[in-house]
Amino acid sequence: MAQGMAGDWSSSSSTAAVPSSSGMARRLARHHQAVLGFLLGFFVSVVLYTTVSGLCLATNSIAVHDIENGQKDVLTKTMGKERIEDKKLVDGTDMNKKTVHSTDQLGQTANDARGNLEEELIRQELDQDGDGNNRSNVTLGTPLKPICDLSDPRYDICEISGDARAIGANCTVLYVPPADERGPDGPEWTIRDQSRKDLGYIDKVNVKTLSAAQSLVAPGCTSRHAVPAVVFAMNGLTSNPWHDFSDVLIPLFITTRAYDGEVQFLVTDFRPWFVDKYRLILTNLSRYDIIDFNKDTGVRCYPHIVVGLRSHSDLGIDPTRTPHNYTMLDFRMYIRDVFSLPPEGQGIPFKEANKKKKNGGTSTEEQKPRLMLINRAGIRKFVNLPEISAAVQAAGFEVLVVEPLRDMRLDEFSREVDSCDVLMGAHGAALTSFFFLRTNAVMLQVVPWGLEREAMSYFGVHAKDMMLQDMEYSITVEESTLYEKYGKDHLAVRDPEALRKQGWQLLRKYLWDEQDIRLNVTRFSPTLHQLLRTLGE
Ligand SMILES: *[C@@H]1O[C@H](CO)[C@@H](O)[C@H](O)[C@H]1NC(C)=O
Numbered sequence: 001m002a003q004g005m006a007g008d009w010s011s012s013s014s015t016a017a018v019p020s021s022s023g024m025a026r027r028l029a030r031h032h033q034a035v036l037g038f039l040l041g042f043f044v045s046v047v048l049y050t051t052v053s054g055l056c057l058a059t060n061s062i063a064v065h066d067i068e069n070g071q072k073d074v075l076t077k078t079m080g081k082e083r084i085e086d087k088k089l090v091d092g093t094d095m096n097k098k099t100v101h102s103t104d105q106l107g108q109t110a111n112d113a114r115g116n117l118e119e120e121l122i123r124q125e126l127d128q129d130g131d132g133n134n135r136s137n138v139t140l141g142t143p144l145k146p147i148c149d150l151s152d153p154r155y156d157i158c159e160i161s162g163d164a165r166a167i168g169a170n171c172t173v174l175y176v177p178p179a180d181e182r183g184p185d186g187p188e189w190t191i192r193d194q195s196r197k198d199l200g201y202i203d204k205v206n207v208k209t210l211s212a213a214q215s216l217v218a219p220g221c222t223s224r225h226a227v228p229a230v231v232f233a234m235n236g237l238t239s240n241p242w243h244d245f246s247d248v249l250i251p252l253f254i255t256t257r258a259y260d261g262e263v264q265f266l267v268t269d270f271r272p273w274f275v276d277k278y279r280l281i282l283t284n285l286s287r288y289d290i291i292d293f294n295k296d297t298g299v300r301c302y303p304h305i306v307v308g309l310r311s312h313s314d315l316g317i318d319p320t321r322t323p324h325n326y327t328m329l330d331f332r333m334y335i336r337d338v339f340s341l342p343p344e345g346q347g348i349p350f351k352e353a354n355k356k357k358k359n360g361g362t363s364t365e366e367q368k369p370r371l372m373l374i375n376r377a378g379i380r381k382f383v384n385l386p387e388i389s390a391a392v393q394a395a396g397f398e399v400l401v402v403e404p405l406r407d408m409r410l411d412e413f414s415r416e417v418d419s420c421d422v423l424m425g426a427h428g429a430a431l432t433s434f435f436f437l438r439t440n441a442v443m444l445q446v447v448p449w450g451l452e453r454e455a456m457s458y459f460g461v462h463a464k465d466m467m468l469q470d471m472e473y474s475i476t477v478e479e480s481t482l483y484e485k486y487g488k489d490h491l492a493v494r495d496p497e498a499l500r501k502q503g504w505q506l507l508r509k510y511l512w513d514e515q516d517i518r519l520n521v522t523r524f525s526p527t528l529h530q531l532l533r534t535l536g537e
Pocket residue numbers: 040041131132133134
């Protein structure tokens with residue numbers, strides 16, 4: 001179960017890959033366990049009732065931003081201003097929230113990332129050791145009909161049909177059963193409302209079926225809505241484009257696309273930058289105002305409420321589990337539609353241009369295929385970028401080197417990607433912009449030393465699923481700066497698979513965070529020729 005871009009992108013990590021705990025984590029976990037056992041054993045109901053108002057704004061939440069630190073992802077270009085606003089919002093509204101923001105300065109943030117990571121590992125440890133799989137499964141009484149499903153390893157989800165009431169003030173969704181179905185007590189759940197149910201700092205939403213007695217004094221509706229609502233969190237590992245899509249946008253698509261816009265979003269941990277950046281997608285999935293649920297006052301009544309987001313795999317969709325058999329290809333087409341990119345049926349850009357030229361008969365010069373070369377500024381960067389760019393040009397391409405600038409808008413950027421025949425970059429979040437490519441365009445992923453597996457599962461398979469042509473260039477160890485940094489005898493250099501077995505933390509440190517790439521353009525040259533042949537087919 002690979003959860004998340006283990007390594008740079010996520011502090012999320014997979015729970016499975018969490019390495020053996022540090023002493024401190026264990027101590028904390030034991031402490032936590034003791035406390036939790038006490039609370040669970042004796043005061044479950046008391047705890048539930050007294051902490052419920054803090055559910056959404058739990059103390060010590062950590063909003064992790066840009067874990068990858070120093071990487072200036074292309075897709076994060078538009079986020080400069082918004083992120084500052086975001087910080088203000090977070091800091092201004094909840095002093096207990098600790099927001100870890102990265103800067104763009106190379107190196108400066110590495111320590112933050114590591115500290116951050118450790119914190120998160122401890123947090124996960126606490127979650128695991130403390131209350132195990134039970135933590136979001138505390139029920140009071142006997143369920144009338146189960147409205148929450150906690151069985152999926154990735155997400156928890158609750159669905160209420162009938163009289164559903166959403167109360168932002170205490171982050172609660174109530175189900176008021178019809179009179180003849182009310183029982184002596186009502187079951188209650190608390191779930192994390194995003195696709196990463198194990199991510200400790202996603203706050204919880206309380207979901208409750210009211211008992212007969214409680215139904216009589218249920219809070220009255222202050223607004224009534226005809227369409228369903230979906231409650232989900234915008235925090236977590238968002239701000240890294242891969243996570244934006246894998247953790248929120250694709251799950252949101254899976255969960256809500258079938259409503260065809262007739263659904264309202266109630267967002268916990270609202271992120272202004274996220275709404276701004278992905279406005280085109282969000283306003284297409286829902287034609288109603290997006291509600292900042294934590295700030296919402298009143299009682300919103302809906303005929304149907306979903307709490308949480310469904311998710312099938314890392315950045316993936318399982319068509320057999322979606323309402324209309326949606327595939328990743330459908331998702332790419334959908335994204336292209338939403339960004340008003342040319343409709344399907346057009347060839348890749350250079351072929352299309354040459355066809356037009358031939359028909360027009362004016363110009364004699366052939367349009368060269370255009371290659372977007374992603375210049376990562378932080379970790380896993382190309383240290384010899386000019387040399388690579390020159391080699392690509394010499395092979396017959398027009399090269400568009402994209403440096404991540406904060407103020408670049410996604411709608412403009414999507415058109416730039418669409419205008420390219422090839423998207424080339426080192427394994428990393430910026431490749432997530434492959435959604436904007438045309439059918440049969442090529443994603444050429446440069447695979448850092450030891451990361452073949454991740455390269456395929458986080459991008460390669462999805463590119464193929466989306467009818468893009470997937471190419472990988474796996475570097476040799478001599479092309480990795482690990483070689484010059486640590487020498488040929490170091491485990492990371494000698495045997496990355498053995499390193500992998502020693503735990504995810506080391507894997508991350510060496511293979512994700514510490515290696516840059518010095519592409520051997522001589523060795524790379526056959527790949528460029530292969531690329532030309534592939535494009536020519
Ligand atoms: C769930 O928690 C209870 C204590 O509330 C514990 O006795 C039980 O073993 C736990 N079950 C699992 C599957 O962890």
